[in-house]
Amino acid sequence: MTPRELHDGRRDGLVPLESLDLGAAGSFAGLLRAMGRTAFSGRQLGEAFEIVLEMARDPDCLVVLTLSGAMTVAKQGRIFCEMIDRGIVGTVVSTGALMAHGLTESIGLTHYRYDETKSDEVLFEQGYNRVYDTLEMESNLNDVAELVGDVLRTTPPPEGVWSSARFCRALGERLERLAQGPGVLRSAFNKNVPVFVPAFTDSEMGLDFSTWAMNQALAKGQRDGVTPDEVFRAIPPYNPFLDLQEYARLIGRARRLGILTIGGGVPRNWAQQVAPYYDITADRLGITLPSPRFQYGVRICPEPVHWGGLSGCTYSEGISWGKFVAPAEGGRFAEVYADATLALPILMKAVFEELG
Numbered sequence: 001m002t003p004r005e006l007h008d009g010r011r012d013g014l015v016p017l018e019s020l021d022l023g024a025a026g027s028f029a030g031l032l033r034a035m036g037r038t039a040f041s042g043r044q045l046g047e048a049f050e051i052v053l054e055m056a057r058d059p060d061c062l063v064v065l066t067l068s069g070a071m072t073v074a075k076q077g078r079i080f081c082e083m084i085d086r087g088i089v090g091t092v093v094s095t096g097a098l099m100a101h102g103l104t105e106s107i108g109l110t111h112y113r114y115d116e117t118k119s120d121e122v123l124f125e126q127g128y129n130r131v132y133d134t135l136e137m138e139s140n141l142n143d144v145a146e147l148v149g150d151v152l153r154t155t156p157p158p159e160g161v162w163s164s165a166r167f168c169r170a171l172g173e174r175l176e177r178l179a180q181g182p183g184v185l186r187s188a189f190n191k192n193v194p195v196f197v198p199a200f201t202d203s204e205m206g207l208d209f210s211t212w213a214m215n216q217a218l219a220k221g222q223r224d225g226v227t228p229d230e231v232f233r234a235i236p237p238y239n240p241f242l243d244l245q246e247y248a249r250l251i252g253r254a255r256r257l258g259i260l261t262i263g264g265g266v267p268r269n270w271a272q273q274v275a276p277y278y279d280i281t282a283d284r285l286g287i288t289l290p291s292p293r294f295q296y297g298v299r300i301c302p303e304p305v306h307w308g309g310l311s312g313c314t315y316s317e318g319i320s321w322g323k324f325v326a327p328a329e330g331g332r333f334a335e336v337y338a339d340a341t342l343a344l345p346i347l348m349k350a351v352f353e354e355l356g
Helices: 028-035 038-059 077-085 096-106 121-124 140-155 164-178 184-190 204-217 240-250 265-272 272-286 313-320 340-355
Strands: 062-069 091-094 128-131 134-137 256-262 294-300 332-336
Touching: 028 240, 038 062, 038 294, 038 332, 038 340, 062 077, 062 265, 062 294, 077 184, 077 340, 091 265, 096 140, 096 164, 096 184, 096 204, 121 128, 128 140, 134 140, 134 164, 134 256, 140 164, 140 256, 164 184, 184 240, 204 340, 240 272, 256 265, 256 272, 265 272, 294 313, 294 340, 313 332
Parallel strands: 062 091, 062 256, 256 294, 294 332
Antiparallel strands: 128 134
């Protein structure tokens, strides 16, 4: 057996790790930089900090923020508001549920801590909707439905057709006039940041939109004895392809792209597919288009890759789809396998600290 040739890491150019000295970390930024010299998720969060900071400081980088999960129910909404208010985020791609639950806070309503002594059957009877350890009152959602309906009644859609981005702008404008609380849509309106909800009908907000359309259709006819086959025929003036094309045009104007993903799901996939969308459009139409790729990427999500879903997909895998710049060509990515309610506040506190 040939004896092993034992190397010294420094001579091989390896980066030495350092034991975490909490006393020497005088700030959140200092703490994350020190964590970046440790291991496991701590190192990942430290690397994410440096990449988010670089994205935020790059004036030519359009940062796409994708949001999924119950982040507004979990009271993380103000963090997203500050990211928009500071100009870090150039566009938001979100689930509709996250925006709908954020609306309750924006109009001065409250979420509550779940009382574990109450069964889910009792919660239903009392009008509480449980999201893990937090409660959203059904009455809150009814108030959101009134807001949605009032905006639809009083605001004509551009060119006669709504998209999620158009409707989110209208909601943001109304929230700014009401001035009852902070909210992602209110901040986005003030900063002219488009908010896209690709799975719009998969949300309370989408259902509010549809029930408003059905109510309008029934207003002129008989309501007694109406059947499901009759009532579920009203179609709102809504076209999701307006979102797809608006987002593609936005991406096409950017010199560099970054993506910050909380969770995964439809928002992540929809936001990332724009690069292959450009490629196949150029190929199938026989035209010349740029080939946009995300140069920066940070993902905070506990889902592992071996489940096969997009939420856990690595940036390395995304390179094979033509979505990202390879590291050898300047791509910078960090994947933090953690609950965002733990990692995001620390990460963004450090970023805001550094930006001043």
